């Protein structure tokens with residue numbers, strides 16, 4: 664079984680490597696050559712162009728930053744839709760807007776290419792450890808054929824509905840994650856100002872009513888949670904500019920239903936301020952620096 668894996672960043676590289684380690688022939692391509700070389704060291708087969716990566720494969724998996732990158736990778740002359748063989752299954756894992764997802768899926772279908780949207784949650788540790796959750800939109804037969812691959816890369820797969828509904832679910836989930844991170848930053852900063860030991864607050868809250876996934880995995884205070892970017896000067900696992908992108912997607916989806924999200928909107932404005940003032944490439948948990956006043 665041959666798979667083209669396109670987009671070998673923080674998430675894509677470990678996902679591609681897990682597929683290769685499971686015995687699939689994985690053709691790896693990224694616009695940044697260095698990423699392709701690095702994926703080769705992790706068991707993938709390096710490809711010099713998108714066109715050559717997708718030629719004759721059974722599946723294409725994409726893990727790209729934004730909708731514009733997805734359009735470019737799928738719809739240009741040298742791209743996936745014009746070069747994959749009819750019958751190929753396209754597993755689009757990037758977090759992007761519903762509209763682009765539907766458009767790309769429809770164009771692909773005209774060429775007998777079958778796409779599902781499969782955005783993920785679980786972060787880079789989930790990508791490394793194959794514990795991602797996939798939120799899937801699209802045809803159930805296409806999902807059934809994709810399950811062996813998804814089961815290699817993740818541990819939970821939920822079929823949300825028609826094409827685009829995976830993205831809609833992801834928008835809701837990540838708005839919740841962004842809000843949780845602001846709440847964590849605020850509570851742990853307050854604890855510090857009140858003279859509390861933040862480790863002891865974690866001891867209480869991590870097993871109590873204040874607990875959240877963000878707290879257990881991405882605590883913005885260093886020295887408490889092993890997997891947290893705060894231990895590593897906020898080197899990004901999930902960059903703050905990516906969180907801003909996701910909040911923008913969630914709020915524009917909310918707008919389309921005339922539903923107001925006051926806390927989501929406030930969260931977005933804080934990330935906007937952080938990104939504008941130079942924090943965009945730091946981990947999203949670095950927002951605590953804006954909250955506690957240590958961000959220059």
Ligand code: NAD
Pocket residue numbers: 669670671672673674675692693694695698713726727728729732735736756757758759783784785786787900901902905
């Ligand atoms: P990243 O920026 O680390 O990686 C994206 C890669 O795509 C880069 O290496 C880039 O060079 C490559 N790329 C861009 N355009 C391309 C093209 N046309 N063809 C081939 N390669 C191209 O981003 P990431 O953190 O891996 O995130 C990828 C997606 O997953 C995003 O949509 C993000 O929102 C989502 N996501 C990320 C996380 C996380 O924790 N990082 C968690 C869940 C979902």
